[in-house]
Amino acid sequence: MKKLPKILLIITLIGGSLVYWIQNQPPPIDEAARQAGEQLATKGRDNIPACTTCHGSKGEGNFAANFPRLAGLHPDYIIKQLQDYARDPLQTGVKLEPIARDYSKTPRIYSDLTVYTPGTRKDPIMNNIAKALTPTDRKNLATYFSTLPFQATPQPVDFQTLERGADLALRGKPEYGLPSCDSCHGPDGKGFGPYFPPLAGQPPQYLIDQINKWQTGKRDNDSLALMQNIANQLTDGDKMNAAAYFSNRSLIVNWK
Amino acid sequence: MKLQLILLWLILISSIGLAQELDPLEVRPSLATPRLSIPTNLTTVPVVNPGEYFVPPYVEDIPDDNFGELVKIGRNIFVNTQKYGKRYVGNGLNCTNCHLSEGRKANAAPLWAAYGLYPMYRHKNKEVVTFEERIQDCFKYSLDGIAPMVDSPEMEALVAYAHWLSKGVPVGIALPGRGFTPIKKTRTPSTENGEILYKTQCAICHGKDGLGYKYEDDRPGYMFPPLWGPDSFNRAAGMNKVKTAAQFIKANMPLGKGFTLTDDEALDIGLYMWIQSRPYDPRRSIITNIFMPPPGGCE
Numbered sequence: 001m002k003k004l005p006k007i008l009l010i011i012t013l014i015g016g017s018l019v020y021w022i023q024n025q026p027p028p029i030d031e032a033a034r035q036a037g038e039q040l041a042t043k044g045r046d047n048i049p050a051c052t053t054c055h056g057s058k059g060e061g062n063f064a065a066n067f068p069r070l071a072g073l074h075p076d077y078i079i080k081q082l083q084d085y086a087r088d089p090l091q092t093g094v095k096l097e098p099i100a101r102d103y104s105k106t107p108r109i110y111s112d113l114t115v116y117t118p119g120t121r122k123d124p125i126m127n128n129i130a131k132a133l134t135p136t137d138r139k140n141l142a143t144y145f146s147t148l149p150f151q152a153t154p155q156p157v158d159f160q161t162l163e164r165g166a167d168l169a170l171r172g173k174p175e176y177g178l179p180s181c182d183s184c185h186g187p188d189g190k191g192f193g194p195y196f197p198p199l200a201g202q203p204p205q206y207l208i209d210q211i212n213k214w215q216t217g218k219r220d221n222d223s224l225a226l227m228q229n230i231a232n233q234l235t236d237g238d239k240m241n242a243a244a245y246f247s248n249r250s251l252i253v254n255w256k
Numbered sequence: 257m258k259l260q261l262i263l264l265w266l267i268l269i270s271s272i273g274l275a276q277e278l279d280p281l282e283v284r285p286s287l288a289t290p291r292l293s294i295p296t297n298l299t300t301v302p303v304v305n306p307g308e309y310f311v312p313p314y315v316e317d318i319p320d321d322n323f324g325e326l327v328k329i330g331r332n333i334f335v336n337t338q339k340y341g342k343r344y345v346g347n348g349l350n351c352t353n354c355h356l357s358e359g360r361k362a363n364a365a366p367l368w369a370a371y372g373l374y375p376m377y378r379h380k381n382k383e384v385v386t387f388e389e390r391i392q393d394c395f396k397y398s399l400d401g402i403a404p405m406v407d408s409p410e411m412e413a414l415v416a417y418a419h420w421l422s423k424g425v426p427v428g429i430a431l432p433g434r435g436f437t438p439i440k441k442t443r444t445p446s447t448e449n450g451e452i453l454y455k456t457q458c459a460i461c462h463g464k465d466g467l468g469y470k471y472e473d474d475r476p477g478y479m480f481p482p483l484w485g486p487d488s489f490n491r492a493a494g495m496n497k498v499k500t501a502a503q504f505i506k507a508n509m510p511l512g513k514g515f516t517l518t519d520d521e522a523l524d525i526g527l528y529m530w531i532q533s534r535p536y537d538p539r540r541s542i543i544t545n546i547f548m549p550p551p552g553g554c555e
Contacts, residue, residue, distance in 0.1 A: 174357035
């Protein structure tokens with residue numbers, strides 16, 4: 001009888017740690033979704049071309065043609081980008097999904113109402129592809145690409161460019177109030193969580209193009225217009241230095 | 257004033273657990289004034305003119321001598337206090353989390369604007385404090401730790417770093433960009449507004465629960481630092497004053513979009529941060545800490 005409290009205590013301790021361990025397990029990969037995603041990504045469907053023709057057979061991107069890598073990106077980021085590519089803000093007669101108002105966005109003024117959209121991303125290639133995808137397709141593709149392993153090949157960059165790029169990536173331009181790239185895009189531009197995509201391992205010209213798109217208003221899908229404010233303060237030299245610096249970073253991504 | 261504060265405190269305590277979910281689609285008066293940006297996608301953030309603020313020397317120009325070595329150590333401590341100043345730190349913050357861009361950014365209490373001003377009279381200590389003593393206060397309260405001795409190697413390195421950053425600044429003159437930014441209140445701050453603003457403007461980085469996010473690899477410290485909770489600054493910190501926090505937020509947050517919130521909105525968020533739980537004030541007894549409102553409420 002005297003032992004009972006002790007046994008109870010031990011059982012609760014073990015049970016508690018078991019529950020803690022189970023809750024802290026990374027969620028298992030949805031294998032069915034991954035396979036469906038792989039099928040669509042490598043083979044394509046009716047009017048959807050195979051993603052791998054442009055984004056590389058392992059999702060590693062294409063440095064020569066500036067196709068971004070998709071391997072190892074956060075699944076929610078991929079889904080969000082595909083949604084943003086598919087959204088056409090000026091199309092009439094569409095039923096808008098209920099979206100949280102984001103007042104930091106450029107207001108789009110219709111005759112009778114002002115809509116603060118979550119932003120769009122214009123690209124002649126990806127717009128059409130993304131519009132043909134169903135929500136399930138997006139989820140499947142995101143699961144497939146996010147679980148692919150990826151290893152970056154650091155590009156050679158001359159010393160001065162690297163030094164200037166590092167200055168921007170690690171310190172930003174404090175005299176203009178511009179924070180460092182790494183304070184949002186993660187240490188070494190590895191990316192952080194669903195909102196902040198990696199910059200390392202992306203083709204440098206692709207990065208420059210994206211910043212240009214923000215500056216010209218072709219892309220404004222970033223949360224809270226965070227990146228828009230950064231992009232508007234970057235000079236052409238800054239873009240090149242930063243892109244070269246990030247293409248010089250080494251990076252290994254493995255799905256845990 | 258005191259009574260009001262205590263009442264407020266009691267109400268806050270009793271209302272814990274009653275916080276309801278926010279409906280993002282509901283139109284709220286506080287957010288009914290949209291932040292208009294120019295439709296041509298021009299920048300919405302006031303752009304700093306070149307030459308408006310002092311520009312400290314570049315990291316690549318740290319000299320290659322003994323002084324340079326000390327400066328590098330000081331910079332390491334400042335940027336990665338979790339690793340290089342570990343024995344003095346009690347929470348999860350680094351100096352750069354509040355003194356942004358390695359202590360260089362104007363309006364984020366930059367080191368170069370502070371160095372030439374000390375020794376200086378300070379109301380908090382009610383005496384003239386030296387630069388070292390000022391740093392000790394940030395260790396004790398902002399980093400919720402213990403103060404390094406004024407002649408400890410860490411302190412010497414930090415002072416060397418500040419000395420190097422302030423190369424060429426005039427002594428005894430408050431430079432533009434010192435401290436944060438002055439703000440003026442036009443109405444009483446409201447925690448309800450603060451909560452809405454926090455959830456819409458800050459939560460994607462600092463987390464829905466305000467506890468921040470650690471780095472994904474095992475390096476110490478936070479990618480996005482906690483604004484409250486056990487790993488944040490304590491109740492005696494300057495940042496726990498509603499006004500100081502609001503001044504910081506107005507000038508620097510959301511990151512990269514300083515000066516986009518209005519003064520009142522910054523105060524709302526400051527008050528919302530102030531009512532959260534954080535480490536106790538080390539200058540007070542436990543009893544006072546539990547039953548009295550923390551210092552720094554809005555005056």
